[in-house]
Amino acid sequence: MSEQLLGINDLHVAFSTRRGMVEAVRGVTLSVGKGEMLGLVGESGSGKSVTGFATTRLLDAAGRVTGGKILFRGQDVTKLRGDDLRHLQGAAMSMIFQNPRAALNPIRAIGLQIADAILTHKKISKDAARAEALDLLRAVQIRDPEARMNAYPHELSGGMCQRVMIAIAISCNPALLIADEPTTGLDVTTQKVVMDLLADIAAARGMATILITHDLGLAARYCRRIAVMERGRIVEEASPKTLFTAPQHAYTRRLVAASPTATSRIEDLVTEQERERYATVVSKPRQDPAHGTPPLLEVRKLAKRFDQGSAAVADFSMTMAGGESVGLVGESGSGKSTTSRMICRLIDPSEGDIVFDGQSIGHVASRDFHRSPLRKDIQMVFQDPNESLNPRFTAFDCIAHPLMRLDGMRAGDALRKRVEECAERVGLPLDLLPRFPHQLSGGQKARVGIARAIACRPRLLVLDEPTAALDVSVQAVVLQLLDRLRRENDIALLFVSHDLNVVRMLCDRTIVLRNGGIVEQGESRALFDNPKTDYTRKLVEAIPHIETGPALAAAL
Amino acid sequence: MTTGLGATLVRAGRRLLSSLPALFGVLVFTFLLMRVLPGDPAVFFASGPNAGKEEIEQIRKQMGLDKSVPEQLVFYLSDIGHGNLGRSMMTGQPVLKDLRERLPASLELTFTALLIALIAAVPLGVVAALRPGSVVDHGVRLFCALGVCVPTFVSGLLLIYVFYYLLGLAPDPTGRIDVFTSLPPQRTGFLSIDFLLAGDVEGWWAACKQLILPAVSMALFVIAPLARITRASMLVSLGSDFVRTARSVGLSCRKVVVTYALRNAILPVITIAGIVFSTMLGANVLVEKVFSWPGVASYALDALLSSDYAPVQGFVLLMASLFVLVNLVVDICYGIADPRVSIE
Incomplete structure (x- = not known):
């Protein structure tokens, strides 16, 4: 493996709720090498997003890292304060979010939003920042970028908004990009275009990427290594091939089975033992309707x-x-x-x-x-x-x-x-x-x-x-x-x-x-x-x- | 941007047209209401308590009260159509002239009060939203509760007691300006502005000093709704995805709070401010009375008490028109502040 960029060591994150402290992440250990793309897969509540937010220090006020270390270039992220933290966010690592339209400021032109991110980390003039923002819009392949600079998020499609979000995230050339369900809610064709773009940009700029997703197929397509999370723990970490052919953990097996593929049938979606509950169903063979009966x-x-x-x-x-x-x-x-x-x-x-x-x-x-x-x-x-x-x-x-x-x-x-x-x-x-x-x-x-x-x-x-x-x-x-x-x-x-x-x-x-x-x-x-x-x-x-x-x- | 503004203006124009029937309804309703209220203006305005039946009857005829109500309504509407709001029996002047003289006083007071309220309420709301549940948040809540609980005439009297009677800082709470001060040439009708235009700083300061106490006592009452709505919409804004995005790229705290959160949070505050303004304009009669402020509200109250129909009807029409106008301004402001509105 290439040189380590991010090392998460026995991370614990807890949220204070009305019913007391709830542990969302309980002992996650992960490492990401420079320029690597890692898939972090799990279902809702598995703690995959929380792990991402803890790494970028964007946890809600209720959430707290209760144990473990997050080492980024040898520096413990969880202990950073004030200016050190701000230099990290955006400049060294950045994040892409699930709902691109909500993730952009609805009443600020997108060009200004990109320029805001640039101006935070670079001491350049406003015009220079604007020019850079324009270049970024070109880099994320937005058509007619000059006109789009003054557009508001509601004037763009979901896929376009996600490209703008990517432009913001890569504006200061971070070493690590965390993409939290970047294409959930987008059409499959848009999903492919956005993911291809993301992968290309990451490869071209040598950015390490963590792809957080619930979609095993998506992770398998873009990542060499996939970590599967369940209830705050990583249950298995392997290459996609191993994961699909020989899943070790029971949960991974269930997840692999449940992910619909080109050839799967309804009966295959759940594992043997769950299927038994439905075994008693006798399916009546369907009769073709008699000739001449009107359709329903x-x-x-x-x-x-x-x-x-x-x-x-x-x-x-x-x-x-x-x-x-x-x-x-x-x-x-x-x-x-x-x-x-x-x-x-x-x-x-x-x-x-x-x-x-x-x-x-x-x-x-x-x-x-x-x-x-x-x-x-x-x-x-x-x-x-x-x-x-x-x-x-x-x-x-x-x-x-x-x-x-x-x-x-x-x-x-x-x-x-x-x-x-x-x-x-x-x-x-x-x-x-x-x-x-x-x-x-x-x-x-x-x-x-x-x-x-x-x-x-x-x-x-x-x-x-x-x-x-x-x-x-x-x-x-x-x-x-x-x-x-x-x-x-x-x-x-x-x-x-x-x-x-x-x-x-x-x-x-x-x-x-x-x-x-x-x-x-x-x-x-x-x-x-x-x-x-x-x-x-x-x-x-x-x-x-x-x-x-x-x-x-x-x-x- | 130009198309957005154009669309906003078209929308505002449409809104203006659609409010005309409502204005007409207000007109007729007030007219009828005044006619069914007990009290005979003719008796009231007769020469004295000993006025004979003939004299009262004559006044009645003179005022047109001997005709049927529908006939009176038609006369009234045609007068309005000619821009004639009638004559006040109380002051003996045309109502239009009375209102024109007094409206600037009310507007100046209300504008100042709203400005003070906004300047106080928005930061209070923001501070409370930044640390929900903290001592600051509870302090703001207590302050707001007090502001609402204490009626304006009580807070007005309290302010007079402290700043005029005890400390002697404020001038006599009698009207807009000292009787001995020479008035500037009237341009806007707003004394503080007219003084400035005339270059009379001393006069301006005197007018401001007169203005500050009534304005503050009115502002105290409306700080609460404005601060609460600011706090609530700031909380939503601060918890939104785009603020998280702003944080994720390391924007400075100021930029996150002001440019990203507050600019979005201010939108509902604009709407509420419009409503608050209209309410204040009509409901500030108590403050006008306490500070002997020569405004339209106290004028209308006096007219109502003496069954003087024309000024009351004129006042209600004025208020309704102002309400429409304020809503229009709010609409335009909203359209400028929020680019999403123009597409609807």
Whole structure:
């Protein structure tokens, strides 16, 4: 290994909370060599970000390093004070954050923000700093940099903002760059461009980089060495190849299994021992609908125009049979969420018709649709499990609410039984029902959201990125649950997602959207293995793959 | 930037147009309210308690009160349309002239009070937000609570007692200026500015001394909401991602707090300051009374007590228009301070 730049030695970080001190990092030991790119992988709460923040001394006021050392060029970072610390931050090490738009000052032009960082560490004139900022914008490949100097963050896309953030981070040529989930929330194609840029810049300037991410595939693509963290400890550290072929630790095995790949199936996502819980499910073989039966859902030439006049969705047609699962994929702005909301009758289409089970529902105004008898047949699971549950409703109330509103049930034993039955079907322990959303974990909240959606026994379930906010291991379980529900109850699933690997596993058919129009559609596996259009190919290639099977065998 | 400003102006113009119906509503409502309030202005303004029925009837006719209410309303509206707010029975002068004379006094007082309040409240809020839960934070909270708890006329009297009666630092709390001081030529109507324009420093100082006590007692009352909102929005700002970014590149503490945190935190303070200003302008009657300040609020109160319709109606119309105007200014300020607004 090359010369050591950063050495973290038995680091402990604790946060003071209402329930006393909580240890977020318990004994992390890591080292990063000059110019090396290290992946730090773990799920939420594993302490990976806290390790990063402790290194750059950006912990919240509540957080404290309670033990261990962080040696940067032989100097203990945890003991730096005042000016020494400021010379370190930005000049010697800097950081890139998860949500690029929030990480930039919303009311300051980006050119000024970059210049601020430069002026902090270099004694040069304002004009010189401005010129350097312009060069940096060029370095991060922002088109038309002169004009962008005066732009505000809200005028730029998420990927652009992240490039500006990178420009700020590298403005003083730091020796170490810590990237905390730099591409989470960005489209896969943007993710690839931003990560390639980051890797190139790091290589060109000889910067060491720590890539903190929850995405094993991403880490594997860009890092030679990966450290896996779980509950504040590093459980395994190895090259990506070793990690995927021969994971040593049980947690790593679970994580590797849960990460969807190009070839994985839903059943593979969880390890043997967890699978047993689902083994009892007998999946009914699906019968092809008899010839001539009308499709469950038929969408004809749907279009949506918003005020500005440009069409968010145009000429969208599709059909779905009962019990079928269809994936709707595309980048942000492709109109997939708008389409799903029109089908759910949450917003009104500008043109076209939606026929559900032989009845036209496209012309029922969305604010009256809740009175339609078909409301309970079409239900929705939303993206963010935190935001989509009423914080003042217990899990029980959340699930009971649609039953009372749409099924006309009254509070009583029958209702209680139905709610408990729903909870059981989604694998939510009954003792969690009296809890409020903030007392539940992300996965549990997702289950409540799904239980609420299936409570009225819908025939079509529309899922808008239901697992985007979840950890991979939780996502694996939720996907399995959805697949089981579909098989058991013959619910048709319309699955909206940007995660192609997930869609490939869960959906029979896939529709690729771009700029509000259908680019390509067909049977999922065929579509992904043999994309017909350049756009789909670009999407598929942008997914960070975990090399398994033959590809890896060839490499070995 | 120019497009942003243009968009802001268009938005402000639209806002102005949409407030016209509300202004009209205020006009009609006040008119009707004055008519249903008990008390007959004709009786009040008759020559004396012994005035005969005929005399009262004559005054009534003279004032147009013998006509039906809708008719009176039509006359009133057409007068307003011609820029005539009517004549005050109390002062015998046109209401427009009275208001024009008194409004600068009220505005000067309110502006000064708001300025004092902002100068005190923003730093207090910032200091409190920098160390939440500390002694400083609790001290600011206590100060704010006291400011709100003590009514302005009490704090006004207290200030007079201490600074005029005990210490003798302040001049007589009687109006805007000593009766013996010669007034500067009127240009803005704001005495402190007019004195400066006339180059009369001594007069300016005298006017300022008269102004400071009433302004402070008004400011005390509004420091609390301003400081609290500053503190709350500073806390949000300081905890935001972009402040963390600023810290991560090692910006100086001053730059982080002022340029990054405070400039963002000040946005809601602008809105609140606009509301506070409008409220102060109408509600400072107590301060005007205590300090014998010749402002519009005390003028309207006197008119109301003597059932003098025209000045009250004129005052309400003035206040409503000022409220619209202040909101407009706030809107424009907001549009300039926050580049995101213009895209909506």
